[in-house]
Ligand SMILES: NC(=O)c1ccc[n+]([C@@H]2O[C@H](COP(=O)([O-])OP(=O)(O)OC[C@H]3O[C@@H](n4cnc5c(N)ncnc54)[C@H](O)[C@@H]3O)[C@@H](O)[C@H]2O)c1
């Protein structure tokens with residue numbers, strides 16, 4: 001067939017057996033890419049196709065629909081770009097299309113639901129201080145879940161349809177940067193289901209496996225320059241390409257009662273105890289990103305690579321990694337060496353303002369959890385982590401975060417005019433009430449803030 005667009009498939013798409021919610025850049029660079037790679041390595045009859053639903057806006061689905069769900073993953077190393085057209089996405093839907101959502105989940109051949117809905121996607125937007133102590137995520141999710149538009153609300157809706165259709169067991173796989181993400185999803189889904197129908201809750205307990213994951217692949221938001229690069233390299237106008245790094249990792253814990261793609265053929269690992277992997281990734285990579293975001297933006301940097309090349313940010317980052325390493329039960333030398341290479345890749349333009357979003361949701365699990373682990377191990381809580389909290393407070397004072405971090409808006413309004421100690425306490429009350437009661441950690445945050453005070457919106461001296 002003549003293909004004017006460059007997007008016509010050379011063979012029929014795989015049958016839909018995975019449903020995905022949250023059609024962002026990361027899903028396209030990670031889960032859909034793994035499924036594509038796995039499909040390439042199995043008999044055609046064993047391929048798994050994906051039906052994906054957008055989280056909030058239909059735009060991503062509209063763009064991908066014009067390309068029959070196909071798009072380019074551009075793997076960008078320090079040396080060059082390698083394009084791959086991903087075929088695993090076979091249908092795309094507006095997330096508000098409940099009929100399509102329930103329809104897919106009612107099919108017995110659909111065996112897996114994957115989620116990438118951001119940290120905030122699981123949580124209620126707080127009007128006051130909530131307990132964000134790790135692992136308190138599930139409690140917040142539960143408050144949020146009454147709204148049918150939330151991820152847990154959609155899950156309950158889809159699972160109710162599946163139960164009614166007699167379509168059998170299924171696995172739900174959370175792929176967001178939260179510790180115990182499967183367990184958190186299970187608890188909140190069950191809590192909401194119990195409010196709806198006790199029989200449904202029992203059915204979920206018996207039939208749904210909530211898989212926890214560690215997901216890793218640095219994937220910035222796609223830019224016009226990325227689209228132009230794909231056009232130059234492939235000759236195709238791709239409305240939905242994604243640029244990502246060569247490094248990729250996916251570790252999963254949990255059962256798949258209705259089967260799964262052969263993700264291990266693409267490098268995914270299946271383990272019995274995920275916690276050390278998750279902590280290593282959140283406490284080194286993601287905590288490092290948050291540090292570079294708040295410190296780097298204050299120092300006039302725009303991207304991870306720029307902040308990483310800044311000697312002040314870099315020294316603080318190395319201190320942060322040392323604090324985390326002391327409480328990680330897994331080797332860190334190799335992963336930290338990898339991170340130095342990954343963060344230095346200036347061809348990946350990962351914007352600090354993207355990473356800085358929703359710090360109120362991210363810092364508890366990336367930074368405060370380390371201080372808590374250090375305290376539990378009888379170690380000093382650590383000044384490097386406290387400095388990240390101080391840099392975040394400074395960010396709230398220098399930026400309008402009402403859209404980028406709704407969970408911090410109330411805090412941001414209370415900060416002006418207060419001294420360092422009071423601002424540190426207010427921030428810790430929101431982020432980690434247990435640590436707020438640690439005089440030492442609060443004092444470290446206040447001392448770091450005091451050093452920053454003369455340059456509220458600018459660079460530190
Ligand atoms: N980008 C990365 O490097 C990376 C790496 C590892 C993990 N992740 C995880 O993936 C998530 C998404 O990252 P991304 O780069 O795809 O971001 P993105 O902005 O491209 O996409 C976010 C997706 O989440 C959906 N979403 C947002 N809020 C939601 C809500 N309240 N309910 C339902 N859906 C909602 C959006 O509609 C969109 O589909 C991150 O928050 C993180 O947890 C990202």
Ligand SMILES: O=P(O)(O)OC[C@@H](O)[C@@H](O)[C@H](O)[C@H](O)CO
Pocket residue numbers: 119177215216217218219285286289290354355
């Ligand atoms: O995607 P977020 O918003 O959870 O966090 C921003 C980055 O820290 C994150 O996306 C990393 O790039 C990613 O976790 C790497 O695997």
